[in-house]
Amino acid sequence: MSAARVRLDTATKHLDAPLAVVDLDAFDQNAADLARRAAGRPIRVASKSIRCRYLLERVLRQPGFAGVMAYALPEALWLTEAWAGTDLAGTDILVAYPTVDHTALRALAANEAARRSVSIVIDSAEHLDLVDAALGADHPEIRICIELDVSWRPVLGRDIVHLGARRSPVFTPRQAAVLARAVTARPGFRLVGVMGYEGQIAGIGDAPAGRSLRAPVLRWVQERSARELARRRTAAVRAITDHVELEFVNGGGTGSIETTGMDSSVTEVAAGSGLIGPTLFDNYRRFSPAPAVLFALPVVRRPSRRVATVFGGGYIASGPAGADRLPSPHLPAGLRLRDIEGAGEVQTPVVGRAADELRVGDRVWWRHTKAGELAERFTEYHVIEDDRVSRAVPTYRGEGRCFG
Template identity: 35%
Template sequence: MKKYKRAFETLERPFAWLDLDALDANITTLSLQTKDKRVRIATKSVRSVEVLRYLEEHVPYMCGYMTYSAAETDYLAQQGLNHFLIGYPVYETESVRNLCKWIKKGKDITFMIDALAQAGWLHQIAKEQEVKVNVCIDLNLSIKTPIVYFGTRRSSITTIDDASLLIDQLQAMSSLEIVGVMGYEAQLAGVQNQPKNKAKGLMIQQLQQQTKEKVTKLRKQMVALVKQKVGDLQFVNGGGTGSLAFTANNKEVTEVTIGSGFYAPSIFDFHKSVKLESAAGFALRVTRKPTSDTIVCHGGGYIASGISEQREPTILSAGLTYYPTEGAGEVQTPLKVSTKEHYEIGDTVYFRHVKAGELCEHFKALHLVRSEKYKGAFNTYRGDGQCFL
């Protein structure tokens, strides 16, 4: 990691970094895959207002944000941002009341719905606040077979009949207006399809190929149904970093969502369809050397959520591996040093998080580098004193 040594030489460890050259390269790579589709940025994978503003300036066809909580959406509205699709159902009264006030002031905010209970609750608050609220229907594009459930267990809308009933229920609520449809093909966008286990990778790739036709057909049918009952929609959202090329070819989709791909966390190292540059990570100080082939870093236990084969941070610095009996520790991380490398107390070891936005929950700032030169820092949500989930 020689290119970072000079730029970050005077910083206290640990710190998180953002490589602007790599970020720009990822923006270009991902934008080429989106074709003429509008782009919505997934804030959960960014978690920094300043980075969001940077992306808004540099991402072509950028149309808004997919947020992950009502409180976060309220905060971003306070920062002057606009055009929000809350990507998940929310059920927090005061935060939603605040969003209703923003809607009255002209902010574009859409809520996610997949069940009558969510809609009825939101309808009551909208009536109380005397405002009409936009909603988006979340379609479940997962594929269920006798052998495997391929996708995510989230939306309850899995059939045309499910969608038809919910639309009728929503249209009976005068304070709600259906403006969009989302269908997230998680089994294509976020599943590692080129893991170290080649047999597993081949099986996943075959499942993904089989599911593409089913996803395309189901989403097209559901969008046609919604348009038949409701009329024209403001948007049809789909995709994620790992499925951009596929989703952009679906004519009924008007916008795609991108998040993790900007930082390119290590979960995408094993994804066949996208090749990105490492744009974000963190650095730890070596503070112990108990043996000639062992060093100990201060910190490092930033374990990723989910069921990825690797949830520990990926080591970027050369010749280092985790000890299987210890792994990444809460306040210190022992690493085994190969015979070809040499580390001493005081040295720096660089890592990447497996997930994108989760990195920002551990650090107050992302320190910037461009062309091996230090370019200041962007605050994370944590640096702004915010924590939403």
């Protein structure tokens, strides 16, 4: 039995599975590596990849990290309230996805402390109209961040190809300047930032396992996309700052910290998944995060000598449906899912050489494909320090919070 499996099993032997753990040594190691890769640029922590207040607070207190990239306005308001009166009071929080939540907007307008530290993202004047409709014409000043479309749109023959996430319609520097003027001309709004997530670089590993022919194509695309984006983003920021002084320009993600950092127009980078080390980030050349969050499922059946069945397991990650969205058996090594069944709603069979030795009551340790979504399955993470569980900390779910 491997030392890693012995450590996990021994540390959690007093707990019943299913359970989830965070290896604090690995988490801190990943944080230090992200800060190293950022080379002095502050890292805004993407909360959707964490979804655990204890872990957010821990990393925000480490060198190199400043601010939160939240995914919902109610979440940002909750964090602001939770951190009031602590050393994290006033933490800069960017809600990086547009909100149409009238109740949350009214709560933001009524909360002076939140209005000083929370910014909401927009990508059209329609978002400003919605805020006015929710709050009335004379609402207090709301901090605004413009999101740029930082995908790559090369021309192939007669066609324009869109490579990247479908997010903002603001693509050109001129479009960015027009929207910036719209914000600054409207009472009740203050433009403070610009952001853009280059998913075609940050979210796709450039060394995909078992796909040696695809790797050089990916690198070619990503290198050219990064060069085009640096020019266009710089021009867009320059066009915006002709009208207003910005507090921040945010870019990147865990997978693109180095290339994003080469863009002189960017003042900070975003990262979150690199703290957790899910399987989606196994396929990069430049970095290799340690698996910091794992979950254990108990063996409940032995249908045959070469098959062991665990309880639960159907924790499928978001994104394009495919095998790479399934959870992966991690320990003991040598297990795999059955193609015909995959990960089940209440039971999951595993096969492989290690399955022969599993017994009812044993544990199989797993990794999730994406960083934050596991926290929607568990109400708490058991924190492993050295070789023992030091405490249990609630996830967002464990604190009764579900932000979508």
